[in-house]
Amino acid sequence: MTTNQNVNDKPSIGIVGAGLVGCLAALAFTRKGYDVNLFDLRPNPSSIDRSRRNLRSINLAVSNRGLRAVEYVDEALSRKILEHVIPMQGRMVHDKTGLKQESQLYGLHGECINSIDRSYLNDLLLEELAESGVKVYFEHKLVKLGNVDTAPTMEFAKKDGNVTFGFDYIIGADGAHSHFRHQMQKGMRMDFSQKYIDMQYMELYIPPDPEKKFAIDANHLHIWPRHDFMLIALANEDGSFTSTFFSPWHVIESITSSSEFTQFFKTNFPDAYNLIGEEALVSAFDNNPRGSLMQISAYPYNSPHGKAIIIGDAAHSMVPFYGQGMNCGFEDVRILMELIEANEGNIEKAFLAYSPQRKDDLDAICKLALDNYYEMSSKVTNIWYLVKKKLDYTLGSWFENRWLPLYTMISFRDDIPYSKAVTIEAKQSRILNNLQIGLVGSILVYGAVQGARLYEKWKYR
Amino acid sequence: MTTNQNVNDKPSIGIVGAGLVGCLAALAFTRKGYDVNLFDLRPNPSSIDRSRRNLRSINLAVSNRGLRAVEYVDEALSRKILEHVIPMQGRMVHDKTGLKQESQLYGLHGECINSIDRSYLNDLLLEELAESGVKVYFEHKLVKLGNVDTAPTMEFAKKDGNVTFGFDYIIGADGAHSHFRHQMQKGMRMDFSQKYIDMQYMELYIPPDPEKKFAIDANHLHIWPRHDFMLIALANEDGSFTSTFFSPWHVIESITSSSEFTQFFKTNFPDAYNLIGEEALVSAFDNNPRGSLMQISAYPYNSPHGKAIIIGDAAHSMVPFYGQGMNCGFEDVRILMELIEANEGNIEKAFLAYSPQRKDDLDAICKLALDNYYEMSSKVTNIWYLVKKKLDYTLGSWFENRWLPLYTMISFRDDIPYSKAVTIEAKQSRILNNLQIGLVGSILVYGAVQGARLYEKWKYR
Numbered sequence: 001m002t003t004n005q006n007v008n009d010k011p012s013i014g015i016v017g018a019g020l021v022g023c024l025a026a027l028a029f030t031r032k033g034y035d036v037n038l039f040d041l042r043p044n045p046s047s048i049d050r051s052r053r054n055l056r057s058i059n060l061a062v063s064n065r066g067l068r069a070v071e072y073v074d075e076a077l078s079r080k081i082l083e084h085v086i087p088m089q090g091r092m093v094h095d096k097t098g099l100k101q102e103s104q105l106y107g108l109h110g111e112c113i114n115s116i117d118r119s120y121l122n123d124l125l126l127e128e129l130a131e132s133g134v135k136v137y138f139e140h141k142l143v144k145l146g147n148v149d150t151a152p153t154m155e156f157a158k159k160d161g162n163v164t165f166g167f168d169y170i171i172g173a174d175g176a177h178s179h180f181r182h183q184m185q186k187g188m189r190m191d192f193s194q195k196y197i198d199m200q201y202m203e204l205y206i207p208p209d210p211e212k213k214f215a216i217d218a219n220h221l222h223i224w225p226r227h228d229f230m231l232i233a234l235a236n237e238d239g240s241f242t243s244t245f246f247s248p249w250h251v252i253e254s255i256t257s258s259s260e261f262t263q264f265f266k267t268n269f270p271d272a273y274n275l276i277g278e279e280a281l282v283s284a285f286d287n288n289p290r291g292s293l294m295q296i297s298a299y300p301y302n303s304p305h306g307k308a309i310i311i312g313d314a315a316h317s318m319v320p321f322y323g324q325g326m327n328c329g330f331e332d333v334r335i336l337m338e339l340i341e342a343n344e345g346n347i348e349k350a351f352l353a354y355s356p357q358r359k360d361d362l363d364a365i366c367k368l369a370l371d372n373y374y375e376m377s378s379k380v381t382n383i384w385y386l387v388k389k390k391l392d393y394t395l396g397s398w399f400e401n402r403w404l405p406l407y408t409m410i411s412f413r414d415d416i417p418y419s420k421a422v423t424i425e426a427k428q429s430r431i432l433n434n435l436q437i438g439l440v441g442s443i444l445v446y447g448a449v450q451g452a453r454l455y456e457k458w459k460y461r
Numbered sequence: 462m463t464t465n466q467n468v469n470d471k472p473s474i475g476i477v478g479a480g481l482v483g484c485l486a487a488l489a490f491t492r493k494g495y496d497v498n499l500f501d502l503r504p505n506p507s508s509i510d511r512s513r514r515n516l517r518s519i520n521l522a523v524s525n526r527g528l529r530a531v532e533y534v535d536e537a538l539s540r541k542i543l544e545h546v547i548p549m550q551g552r553m554v555h556d557k558t559g560l561k562q563e564s565q566l567y568g569l570h571g572e573c574i575n576s577i578d579r580s581y582l583n584d585l586l587l588e589e590l591a592e593s594g595v596k597v598y599f600e601h602k603l604v605k606l607g608n609v610d611t612a613p614t615m616e617f618a619k620k621d622g623n624v625t626f627g628f629d630y631i632i633g634a635d636g637a638h639s640h641f642r643h644q645m646q647k648g649m650r651m652d653f654s655q656k657y658i659d660m661q662y663m664e665l666y667i668p669p670d671p672e673k674k675f676a677i678d679a680n681h682l683h684i685w686p687r688h689d690f691m692l693i694a695l696a697n698e699d700g701s702f703t704s705t706f707f708s709p710w711h712v713i714e715s716i717t718s719s720s721e722f723t724q725f726f727k728t729n730f731p732d733a734y735n736l737i738g739e740e741a742l743v744s745a746f747d748n749n750p751r752g753s754l755m756q757i758s759a760y761p762y763n764s765p766h767g768k769a770i771i772i773g774d775a776a777h778s779m780v781p782f783y784g785q786g787m788n789c790g791f792e793d794v795r796i797l798m799e800l801i802e803a804n805e806g807n808i809e810k811a812f813l814a815y816s817p818q819r820k821d822d823l824d825a826i827c828k829l830a831l832d833n834y835y836e837m838s839s840k841v842t843n844i845w846y847l848v849k850k851k852l853d854y855t856l857g858s859w860f861e862n863r864w865l866p867l868y869t870m871i872s873f874r875d876d877i878p879y880s881k882a883v884t885i886e887a888k889q890s891r892i893l894n895n896l897q898i899g900l901v902g903s904i905l906v907y908g909a910v911q912g913a914r915l916y917e918k919w920k921y922r
Contacts, residue, residue, distance in 0.1 A: 189753055193654035292650055 010034045011168035011347060014154055016142050016180045018042075020118070021312030021329035022173030023125035026134050028073045028337050036134045037165065039156060041141040041174075045123060059234035059242040060121065061088065061113040061221070061323035068414040069330035072337065077128055081121065085114035086235045092220035093381065098270030103220060104389075108396045108405070111412045113221070113323060115234040142174065145183040149305045169347050170308045173329075176296050178314035184303060191299045197319055197370070198248050200290040204231075206275045208239030215275050216241070223376060224269045230377045231269050243276065246377075252290060261285040293319050295366055300355035306348035311336065316362040318369040321376055322410060328365050331414070332358070360419035368410065368422065387439075388432055395432075403428065471495045472629035472808060475615055477603050477641045479503075481579070482773030482790035483634030484586035487595050489534045489798050497595045498626065500617060502602040502635075506583060520695035520703040521582065522549065522574040522682070522784040529875040530791035533798065538589055542582065546575035547696045553681035554842065559731030564681060565850075569857045569866070572873045574682070574784060576695040603635065606644040610766045630808050631769045634790075637757050639775035645764060652760045658780055658831070659709050661751040665692075667736045669700030676736050677702070684837060685730045691838045692730050704737065707838070713751060722746040754780050756827055761816035767809035772797065777823040779830040782837055783871060789826050792875070793819070821880035829871065829883065848900075849893055856893075864889065 013029045015022050018040035026038040062085060070078040089112045090105035106113060129136055139158060146153035146164075155164045172180025184190060209215040216222060218235035222243075229247035236242060255261050262281045265273040273281070296317035302309045312329035335358060339350035379385040395403040404413065406428075409421035416424070474490045476483050479501035487499040523546060531539040550573045551566035567574060590597055600619060607614035607625075616625045633641025645651060670676040677683060679696035683704075690708035697703060716722050723742045726734040734742070757778035763770045773790035796819060800811035836846075856864040865874065867889075870882035877885070 189657040189755070191654075191656045193652075193656075195652045195654075196650040294650070 013037070013169050013171065014152070014165060014167035015039065015171045015173060016154065017172065017174035017178075017312070017314070018122075018126065018136060018138070019173065019175060019312070020122055020125065020326050021333065022171075023122065023129060024069065024073060024330055025171055025173055025311060025333045025336075026129055026136075027077075027125065027132065028333050030129070030132045030134045031073055032337070032340075037167070038129065038134055038136045039140040039142065039154070040136075040138050042138060044136075044138040045119065045126070059236075059244070060116050060118050060326055061234065062116050062121075063113040063323065063327050063411040064414040065324070065411075066327035066330040069327075069334040072334045074128065077124070080124060081116065082114070084120060084237060085116045086218055086237065087112035087114050088221045088234070089219055090221070091376075092217060092222045094222060094224045094269070094271060095381075096226070096268065096270075098272075098274075101216075105393075107408055107412055108393060108400075111408070112219070113411055115221070115236070117236060142179050142183070145170070145180065145187075145308070148184065148187050148303045148308050150307070152307050168307075169351070172308070172310040172314045173312045175313045176294070176317035178310060180308075181298055181310050181314050184308055184310065188304055192297070194294055194296045197293040197295065197373075198250075199246055199293045199319075199373075200249050200252050201293065202245045202252070202284060202288050202290050204243040204245055204276055204284050204288075205280060206233055206241035206243050206272075207277075207280075212239050214239050214241075224272055225377050225381055226268055227377060229268075231272055232376075233272070241275075243272070246373075255285075258282040258285040295319060295370065297363070297366060299359060301358065302351040302355050306351035309336070309351045309354060316366055318366045319373060320369070321372040322365065322369040324365050324369060324410065328362070328418075361417045364418040364422045365410070368406075368418070384436070388436055391432055391435055391439075392428070395428075474498070474630050474632065475613070475626060475628035476500070476632045476634060477615065478633065478635035478639075478773070478775070479583075479587065479597060479599070480634065480636060480773070481583055481586065481787050482794065483632075484583065484590060485530065485534060485791055486632055486634055486772060486794045486797075487590055487597075488538075488586065488593065489794050491590070491593045491595045492534055493798070493801075498628070499590065499595055499597045500601040500603065500615070501597075501599050503599060505597075505599040506580065506587070520697075520705070521577050521579050521787055522695065523577050523582075524574040524784065524788055524872040525875040526785070526872075527788035527791040530788075530795040533795045535589065538585070541585060542577065543575070545581055545698060546577045547679050547698065548573035548575050549682045549695070550680050551682070552837075553678060553683045555683060555685045555730070555732055556842075557687070557729065557731075559733075559735075562677075566854075568869055568873055569854060569861075572869070573680075574872055576682070576697070578697060603640050603644070606631070606641065606648075606769070609645065609648050609764045609769050611768070613768050629768075630812070633769070633771040633775045634773045636774045637755070637778035639771060641769075642759055642771050642775050645769055645771065649765055653758070655755055655757045658754040658756065658834075659711075660707055660754045660780075660834075661710050661713050662754065663706045663713070663745060663749050663751050665704040665706055665737055665745050665749075666741060667694055667702035667704050667733075668738075668741075673700050675700050675702070685733055686838050686842055687729055688838060690729075692733055693837075694733070702736075704733070707834075716746075719743040719746040756780060756831065758824070758827060760820060762819065763812040763816050767812035770797070770812045770815060777827055779827045780834060781830070782833040783826065783830040785826050785830060785871065789823070789879075822878045825879040825883045826871070829867075829879070845897070849897055852893055852896055852900075853889070856889075 140156035222233040224231040233241040233243040343349040406425040601617040683694040685692040694702040694704040804810040867886040
């Protein structure tokens with residue numbers, strides 16, 4: 001057994017998963033002086049041709065919570081990230097004729113969420129880690145956790161055999177299908193649930209226009225909402241858009257040929273059909289994988305003696321409809337580091353405190369993410385929704401900081417925990433409903449009075 | 462790869478798990494003429510000294526649903542089982558003084574549930590299988606499922622290496638921690654949840670009295686309900702009782718020595734303390750494992766193409782408080798076989814039909830099992846509960862077949878599906894609550910009238 005010796009008096013940390021959350025966690029611990037080792041089963045992404053990377057990553061939107069967590073770890077890094085984002089100030093809703101687009105702003109004061117390329121962000125984090133001296137081990141597949149309650153070990157399978165490392169603390173950030181979590185569960189009572197959503201997604205691509213410019217407005221998240229299914233598109237720096245088609249499985253499975261698929265697009269998304277192009281749609285239908293969506297929750301996140309913990313998708317995998325998956329995972333890292341500070345470097349105490357403190361917020365955002373599919377796919381075109389939203393935003397601009405639309409709290413107010421945002425929203429929503437009833441009542445009364453006047457005029461004319 | 466060839470034109474069936482449900486399923490299929498192969502990771506139980514078997518099995522109560530399923534498969538077998546059961550006609554509630562016992566009957570007409578030894582029942586089923594020519598493979602640990610959608614294979618690890626079998630259909634009956642289910646999940650979208658209940662259990666033993674007879678009434682399920690925790694005891698054929706102590710984890714963990722444990726029993730279960738004996742309690746505290754309780758649910762139970770299915774605890778592990786775990790697992794087998802009949806031997810169609818048909822019933826009994834802990838541990842001593850139960854059973858005896866107490870429907874009426882029982886109970890419960898309010902109202906009115914009369918008498922005396 002290979003045991004990593006501490007290079008200083010700080011404890012050693014082993015992290016599994018060199019995705020976005022695992023990388024940020026590694027960076028956070030190394031910046032505090034810990035001896036950090038990061039493992040991933042995949043090959044080093046810098047060794048792979050970018051065009052051959054898989055087509056299953058929905059584009060990312062980084063918003064305040066994610067940025068705050070990065071700033072907490074490394075302020076310069078957050079500036080580097082912002083240099084390569086495309087701000088999106090609202091949704092652009094495309095109607096079924098393909099002729100009309102309607103902008104719906106996200107914030108009250110022009111706040112934006114930011115489209116960013118996942119691979120770019122991951123590469124940037126890995127570069128920072130390399131410069132920081134974190135030991136990163138690719139092609140190390142976690143096989144087994146040992147002694148999780150006392151002196152944790154992690155056994156990895158490599159091409160040339162297995163190797164075991166020992167650490168003071170271990171962290172699982174290895175995504176929704178986390179093997180770290182699976183191993184932890186063998187030695188403790190961890191509640192767990194995974195629930196599939198009846199929905200597939202398929203990645204599509206909108207190329208830059210002939211002048212190498214954005215074919216549609218880059219500063220919006222484009223949505224083609226069609227109730228049962230929808231298309232979205234987020235801009236990339238090179239003038240292209242990454243687009244994703246979401247539908248229930250029975251919809252995509254009822255389409256049996258690429259010509260039916262292009263016809264489906266021509267009918268339902270005529271402008272997108274033109275933007276993507278017939279040939280690309282045929283190729284996508286024939287070749288692009290269809291991803292499934294699910295929600296995962298586990299509890300508690302930490303092992304009983306505070307030696308191991310899961311963060312990010314490994315602990316709470318949500319559907320992508322609030323654009324908070326990565327932001328929330330980054331927030332996990334900030335909350336965890338702040339707890340270590342609050343406990344004066346006692347990681348055990350911090351790990352033990354993390355689960356009860358974080359649970360309500362993680363439950364809240366997972367539920368919001370699911371609810372937001374309904375909002376994106378159909379409510380955005382509903383008149384009552386639009387009236388309520390208008391009222392909500394009007395009140396928000398009148399009573400700044402005392403009336404906050406839910407989207408603002410989730411995406412732009414990193415100081416409001418997710419669960420608190422939900423509580424505030426519930427209160428505001430009751431008021432809004434009453435206002436809406438009052439408004440309708442007023443219109444009816446006004447209409448009746450006008451009607452009576454007209455009748456009087458008509459009677460005596 | 463070893464592939465089992467069909468010995469006749471009937472398809473071949475591979476079943477994982479030679480516990481109660483797996484054995485009954487194997488027997489059911491072989492009786493219909495299928496070529497059945499049964500695998501278990503454990504050694505042949507007949508090769509193990511019975512006294513060395515583990516102390517983690519809560520005693521079983523077989524009731525109508527279980528018996529009906531066995532009868533469906535083999536009527537003679539159900540008679541053999543009934544020769545070795547101890548009928549229990551009700552609960553015997555022991556109070557905290559250790560002096561008072563109160564019988565609460567289960568049925569309206571003396572119906573009984575039946576205490577039976579798990580090992581005896583399992584051995585009996587294995588003997589029947591051996592006589593039926595089913596091939597049973599012990600010490601075969603399932604490693605991997607393959608080609609689940611087309612021609613399923615199962616790879617097993619044995620002492621001397623791995624071996625792979627191919628079957629037309631495969632069934633997982635390998636319990637709550639089912640590896641069969643885990644393997645199935647890799648190739649399909651199966652929802653899954655496991656939730657731990659904050660409760661441990663510890664097996665205890667009440668020996669026969671000095672005359673080798675039952676020390677307490679054998680024909681009752683004995684309960685010592687103490688709100689937060691409880692003790693139960695079920696009779697064995699040899700005059701002893703298998704007893705189980707249930708408590709939240711913090712209760713058992715707050716007891717730090719065997720002397721504290723015996724004191725705890727002396728205080729809370731004085732009569733049980735005498736029956737078990739100080740020495741046995743000390744030994745149990747020091748040596749007996751503490752089991753945890755959890756609920757598991759998965760959905761769907763079948764693979765998308767109807768080649769594989771999970772039954773019993775592998776699909777729905779419930780807490781033991783309604784005594785329905787095995788009964789429900791046996792019912793799974795009957796429902797599945799009836800679906801195969803209804804589909805004229807088309808197993809694929811039967812597997813596909815099974816999940817939607819069975820879901821509501823399995824969800825219902827899992828919830829009832831959990832709710833019944835509350836009933837057993839505390840409600841059985843509550844006056845309102847007792848009044849309502851009295852009313853419930855009175856109405857049940859007055860309106861036979863038109864008013865059925867829930868317990869009767871679940872335990873004695875195998876013709877009423879679990880979910881339907883819950884629906885009927887909800888309707889009856891509303892009526893009962895109204896009756897109870899009426900009853901209390903009548904008593905108050907009666908009291909007021911009597912009071913007024915006394916006052917009149919007093920005024921004019």
